[in-house]
Amino acid sequence: MSTRSVVVHPDAALLAKATAARLLTAVLDRQSTAPRVDLCLTGGTVGIRTLAEVAQDPVHEAVDWTGVHLWWGDERFLADGDGDRNETQARAALLRDLPVPAENIHPIPARSSSVPDPETSAALYADELAAHAPDGSSVPEFDVLLLGMGPDAHVASLFPGHPELSASGFTAPVHGSPKPPSERVTLTYATIRSARQVWVVAAGAEKADAVASSLRGDDVTVAPASGAYGTERTLWLLDAAAAGSA
Numbered sequence: 001m002s003t004r005s006v007v008v009h010p011d012a013a014l015l016a017k018a019t020a021a022r023l024l025t026a027v028l029d030r031q032s033t034a035p036r037v038d039l040c041l042t043g044g045t046v047g048i049r050t051l052a053e054v055a056q057d058p059v060h061e062a063v064d065w066t067g068v069h070l071w072w073g074d075e076r077f078l079a080d081g082d083g084d085r086n087e088t089q090a091r092a093a094l095l096r097d098l099p100v101p102a103e104n105i106h107p108i109p110a111r112s113s114s115v116p117d118p119e120t121s122a123a124l125y126a127d128e129l130a131a132h133a134p135d136g137s138s139v140p141e142f143d144v145l146l147l148g149m150g151p152d153a154h155v156a157s158l159f160p161g162h163p164e165l166s167a168s169g170f171t172a173p174v175h176g177s178p179k180p181p182s183e184r185v186t187l188t189y190a191t192i193r194s195a196r197q198v199w200v201v202a203a204g205a206e207k208a209d210a211v212a213s214s215l216r217g218d219d220v221t222v223a224p225a226s227g228a229y230g231t232e233r234t235l236w237l238l239d240a241a242a243a244g245s246a
Protein backbone atom coordinates (compact mmCIF):
# COMPACT_ATOMS: atom_id res chain seq x y z
CA MET A 1 0.00 0.00 0.00
CA SER A 2 1.38 3.45 -0.94
CA THR A 3 1.66 6.51 1.27
CA ARG A 4 -1.49 8.60 1.28
CA SER A 5 -1.35 12.38 0.78
CA VAL A 6 -4.20 14.82 1.22
CA VAL A 7 -4.36 18.11 -0.72
CA VAL A 8 -7.05 20.68 0.04
CA HIS A 9 -8.11 23.40 -2.40
CA PRO A 10 -10.35 26.33 -1.42
CA ASP A 11 -13.42 25.35 -3.44
CA ALA A 12 -14.81 22.90 -5.99
CA ALA A 13 -13.98 25.08 -8.98
CA LEU A 14 -10.31 25.33 -8.04
CA LEU A 15 -10.22 21.66 -7.11
CA ALA A 16 -11.37 20.71 -10.62
CA LYS A 17 -8.90 23.09 -12.28
CA ALA A 18 -5.99 21.92 -10.12
CA THR A 19 -6.86 18.24 -10.62
CA ALA A 20 -6.98 18.78 -14.37
CA ALA A 21 -3.57 20.49 -14.29
CA ARG A 22 -2.17 17.71 -12.10
CA LEU A 23 -3.55 15.07 -14.49
CA LEU A 24 -2.04 16.74 -17.53
CA THR A 25 1.32 16.98 -15.76
CA ALA A 26 1.15 13.30 -14.82
CA VAL A 27 0.45 12.36 -18.44
CA LEU A 28 3.27 14.55 -19.77
CA ASP A 29 5.66 13.13 -17.17
CA ARG A 30 4.76 9.59 -18.10
CA GLN A 31 5.13 10.32 -21.80
CA SER A 32 8.70 11.46 -21.22
CA THR A 33 9.63 7.85 -20.38
CA ALA A 34 6.92 5.59 -21.82
CA PRO A 35 5.06 5.55 -25.13
CA ARG A 36 1.77 4.47 -23.59
CA VAL A 37 -0.33 6.00 -20.82
CA ASP A 38 -3.39 4.32 -19.30
CA LEU A 39 -5.85 6.60 -17.50
CA CYS A 40 -8.93 5.39 -15.69
CA LEU A 41 -11.69 8.01 -15.56
CA THR A 42 -14.50 8.56 -13.09
CA GLY A 43 -18.02 9.88 -13.35
CA GLY A 44 -19.68 12.09 -10.77
CA THR A 45 -19.92 15.82 -10.32
CA VAL A 46 -16.34 16.79 -9.64
CA GLY A 47 -15.00 14.01 -11.87
CA ILE A 48 -16.79 15.32 -14.95
CA ARG A 49 -15.99 18.91 -14.01
CA THR A 50 -12.32 17.93 -13.90
CA LEU A 51 -12.54 16.48 -17.42
CA ALA A 52 -14.12 19.71 -18.64
CA GLU A 53 -11.20 21.61 -17.08
CA VAL A 54 -8.73 19.38 -18.96
CA ALA A 55 -10.44 20.49 -22.18
CA GLN A 56 -10.12 24.14 -21.10
CA ASP A 57 -6.46 23.87 -20.09
CA PRO A 58 -4.21 24.83 -23.03
CA VAL A 59 -1.59 22.37 -21.76
CA HIS A 60 -3.75 19.53 -23.11
CA GLU A 61 -2.35 20.42 -26.53
CA ALA A 62 1.14 19.36 -25.35
CA VAL A 63 -0.03 15.79 -24.74
CA ASP A 64 0.35 13.13 -27.43
CA TRP A 65 -3.17 11.81 -27.08
CA THR A 66 -2.55 9.08 -29.66
CA GLY A 67 -0.57 7.26 -26.95
CA VAL A 68 -3.21 7.61 -24.25
CA HIS A 69 -5.71 4.85 -23.45
CA LEU A 70 -8.87 5.76 -21.53
CA TRP A 71 -10.81 3.45 -19.24
CA TRP A 72 -13.61 3.83 -16.67
CA GLY A 73 -13.75 2.84 -13.02
CA ASP A 74 -17.47 2.22 -13.14
CA GLU A 75 -20.48 2.70 -15.34
CA ARG A 76 -24.21 3.03 -15.00
CA PHE A 77 -25.69 0.08 -16.95
CA LEU A 78 -27.74 1.98 -19.52
CA ALA A 79 -28.02 2.10 -23.31
CA ASP A 80 -25.25 3.63 -25.38
CA GLY A 81 -25.57 7.41 -25.49
CA ASP A 82 -27.75 7.66 -22.38
CA GLY A 83 -26.97 10.98 -20.71
CA ASP A 84 -26.52 9.29 -17.34
CA ARG A 85 -23.67 7.09 -18.56
CA ASN A 86 -20.28 8.19 -17.29
CA GLU A 87 -18.94 7.56 -20.79
CA THR A 88 -21.51 9.88 -22.40
CA GLN A 89 -20.70 12.64 -19.92
CA ALA A 90 -16.94 12.21 -20.41
CA ARG A 91 -17.32 12.37 -24.19
CA ALA A 92 -19.32 15.60 -23.91
CA ALA A 93 -16.96 17.18 -21.37
CA LEU A 94 -13.66 16.20 -22.95
CA LEU A 95 -13.27 13.35 -25.38
CA ARG A 96 -14.93 15.03 -28.35
CA ASP A 97 -12.19 17.68 -28.13
CA LEU A 98 -9.23 15.30 -28.01
CA PRO A 99 -7.45 13.44 -30.82
CA VAL A 100 -7.62 10.12 -28.94
CA PRO A 101 -7.92 7.26 -31.45
CA ALA A 102 -11.28 5.52 -31.13
CA GLU A 103 -9.55 2.20 -30.44
CA ASN A 104 -7.87 3.76 -27.37
CA ILE A 105 -11.22 4.54 -25.74
CA HIS A 106 -12.44 1.60 -23.68
CA PRO A 107 -15.97 2.23 -22.37
CA ILE A 108 -17.69 -0.32 -20.18
CA PRO A 109 -20.17 -2.06 -22.53
CA ALA A 110 -23.61 -0.46 -22.61
CA ARG A 111 -26.94 -2.26 -22.32
CA SER A 112 -27.96 -3.72 -25.69
CA SER A 113 -29.56 -6.84 -27.15
CA SER A 114 -26.17 -8.59 -27.04
CA VAL A 115 -25.31 -7.18 -23.59
CA PRO A 116 -28.57 -7.74 -21.72
CA ASP A 117 -27.31 -7.57 -18.14
CA PRO A 118 -24.51 -6.14 -15.96
CA GLU A 119 -22.97 -9.63 -15.69
CA THR A 120 -22.33 -9.75 -19.44
CA SER A 121 -21.00 -6.20 -19.48
CA ALA A 122 -18.65 -6.89 -16.54
CA ALA A 123 -17.35 -10.08 -18.18
CA LEU A 124 -16.73 -8.31 -21.51
CA TYR A 125 -14.91 -5.49 -19.72
CA ALA A 126 -12.71 -7.96 -17.87
CA ASP A 127 -11.80 -9.43 -21.28
CA GLU A 128 -10.98 -5.96 -22.64
CA LEU A 129 -8.81 -5.18 -19.61
CA ALA A 130 -6.98 -8.49 -20.00
CA ALA A 131 -6.41 -7.88 -23.71
CA HIS A 132 -4.46 -4.72 -22.80
CA ALA A 133 -2.65 -6.10 -19.76
CA PRO A 134 1.09 -6.65 -19.63
CA ASP A 135 2.31 -10.27 -19.62
CA GLY A 136 1.42 -12.00 -16.37
CA SER A 137 -1.27 -9.48 -15.44
CA SER A 138 -5.04 -9.33 -15.92
CA VAL A 139 -5.44 -5.56 -16.14
CA PRO A 140 -3.49 -2.67 -17.71
CA GLU A 141 -1.03 -0.76 -15.55
CA PHE A 142 -3.11 2.33 -14.89
CA ASP A 143 -0.87 5.35 -14.53
CA VAL A 144 -3.62 7.33 -12.82
CA LEU A 145 -6.98 5.97 -11.69
CA LEU A 146 -9.42 8.74 -10.78
CA LEU A 147 -12.23 8.10 -8.33
CA GLY A 148 -15.09 10.36 -7.32
CA MET A 149 -16.65 9.64 -3.95
CA GLY A 150 -20.29 9.79 -2.88
CA PRO A 151 -21.59 11.11 0.47
CA ASP A 152 -21.89 7.44 1.54
CA ALA A 153 -18.13 7.02 0.83
CA HIS A 154 -18.73 4.88 -2.26
CA VAL A 155 -16.04 4.89 -4.93
CA ALA A 156 -16.49 3.55 -8.45
CA SER A 157 -19.71 1.53 -7.83
CA LEU A 158 -18.46 -0.07 -4.61
CA PHE A 159 -21.21 0.76 -2.13
CA PRO A 160 -21.24 0.28 1.65
CA GLY A 161 -22.42 -3.17 2.64
CA HIS A 162 -22.61 -4.47 -0.92
CA PRO A 163 -21.19 -7.84 -2.01
CA GLU A 164 -18.94 -6.31 -4.70
CA LEU A 165 -16.68 -5.09 -1.88
CA SER A 166 -15.39 -8.63 -1.60
CA ALA A 167 -15.71 -9.67 -5.25
CA SER A 168 -12.84 -11.86 -6.38
CA GLY A 169 -12.54 -10.86 -10.06
CA PHE A 170 -11.35 -7.66 -11.73
CA THR A 171 -14.79 -6.30 -12.60
CA ALA A 172 -18.16 -6.90 -10.99
CA PRO A 173 -21.83 -6.46 -11.88
CA VAL A 174 -23.84 -4.34 -9.44
CA HIS A 175 -27.54 -4.72 -8.65
CA GLY A 176 -29.54 -2.65 -6.21
CA SER A 177 -27.25 0.39 -6.17
CA PRO A 178 -28.56 2.89 -3.59
CA LYS A 179 -27.75 5.63 -6.09
CA PRO A 180 -29.68 5.37 -9.37
CA PRO A 181 -29.53 3.65 -11.71
CA SER A 182 -29.64 0.46 -9.70
CA GLU A 183 -27.73 -1.63 -12.25
CA ARG A 184 -24.07 -0.83 -12.75
CA VAL A 185 -20.67 -2.32 -13.48
CA THR A 186 -17.61 -1.58 -11.37
CA LEU A 187 -13.92 -2.31 -11.15
CA THR A 188 -13.09 -4.26 -8.01
CA TYR A 189 -10.50 -3.46 -5.37
CA ALA A 190 -8.09 -5.89 -7.06
CA THR A 191 -8.07 -3.69 -10.14
CA ILE A 192 -8.13 -0.35 -8.33
CA ARG A 193 -5.22 -1.37 -6.12
CA SER A 194 -3.11 -2.41 -9.11
CA ALA A 195 -3.01 1.21 -10.38
CA ARG A 196 0.21 3.15 -9.94
CA GLN A 197 -1.60 6.21 -8.68
CA VAL A 198 -5.10 6.39 -7.23
CA TRP A 199 -6.61 9.85 -6.83
CA VAL A 200 -9.84 10.26 -4.84
CA VAL A 201 -11.46 13.59 -5.73
CA ALA A 202 -14.30 14.98 -3.61
CA ALA A 203 -16.00 18.33 -3.07
CA GLY A 204 -18.80 19.60 -0.85
CA ALA A 205 -19.75 19.63 2.82
CA GLU A 206 -22.06 16.64 2.27
CA LYS A 207 -18.92 14.53 1.70
CA ALA A 208 -17.08 15.67 4.86
CA ASP A 209 -18.22 12.76 7.07
CA ALA A 210 -17.34 10.23 4.35
CA VAL A 211 -13.91 11.82 3.90
CA ALA A 212 -13.24 11.75 7.64
CA SER A 213 -14.40 8.14 7.95
CA SER A 214 -12.28 7.00 5.01
CA LEU A 215 -9.16 8.86 6.09
CA ARG A 216 -9.31 7.44 9.60
CA GLY A 217 -9.43 4.01 7.99
CA ASP A 218 -12.92 2.84 8.81
CA ASP A 219 -13.72 -0.60 7.41
CA VAL A 220 -14.54 -0.76 3.71
CA THR A 221 -17.96 -2.18 4.51
CA VAL A 222 -18.91 1.26 5.89
CA ALA A 223 -16.43 3.47 4.00
CA PRO A 224 -15.49 1.85 0.68
CA ALA A 225 -13.17 4.77 -0.19
CA SER A 226 -10.87 3.79 2.67
CA GLY A 227 -9.86 0.72 0.66
CA ALA A 228 -8.85 2.63 -2.48
CA TYR A 229 -5.12 2.97 -2.88
CA GLY A 230 -2.46 2.68 -5.55
CA THR A 231 0.86 0.86 -5.68
CA GLU A 232 2.97 4.04 -5.85
CA ARG A 233 0.77 6.87 -4.67
CA THR A 234 -2.63 7.55 -3.16
CA LEU A 235 -3.81 11.12 -3.35
CA TRP A 236 -6.92 12.62 -1.81
CA LEU A 237 -7.84 15.84 -3.61
CA LEU A 238 -10.49 17.76 -1.70
CA ASP A 239 -12.11 21.12 -1.47
CA ALA A 240 -12.20 22.81 1.93
CA ALA A 241 -15.83 21.84 2.52
CA ALA A 242 -15.18 18.13 1.93
CA ALA A 243 -12.08 18.35 4.10
CA GLY A 244 -14.25 19.76 6.90
CA SER A 245 -12.25 22.97 7.02
CA ALA A 246 -14.58 25.39 5.19
Ligand SMILES: O=C1O[C@H](COP(=O)(O)O)[C@@H](O)[C@H](O)[C@H]1O
Residues within 6 Å of the ligand: 042, 043, 044, 045, 046, 047, 074, 075, 076, 086, 147, 148, 149, 150, 151, 155, 156, 157, 179
Ligand atom coordinates in the same frame (compact mmCIF):
# COMPACT_ATOMS: atom_id res chain seq x y z
O1 LIG B 1 -22.58 7.40 -9.41
C1 LIG B 1 -21.44 7.76 -9.29
O2 LIG B 1 -21.11 8.58 -8.26
C2 LIG B 1 -19.78 8.79 -7.83
C3 LIG B 1 -19.67 10.14 -7.12
O3 LIG B 1 -20.51 11.10 -7.71
P1 LIG B 1 -20.68 12.58 -7.15
O4 LIG B 1 -21.68 13.23 -8.08
O5 LIG B 1 -21.18 12.50 -5.74
O6 LIG B 1 -19.35 13.24 -7.25
C4 LIG B 1 -18.83 8.64 -8.99
O7 LIG B 1 -17.53 8.61 -8.51
C5 LIG B 1 -19.11 7.37 -9.78
O8 LIG B 1 -18.18 7.22 -10.84
C6 LIG B 1 -20.46 7.46 -10.34
O9 LIG B 1 -20.84 6.34 -11.12
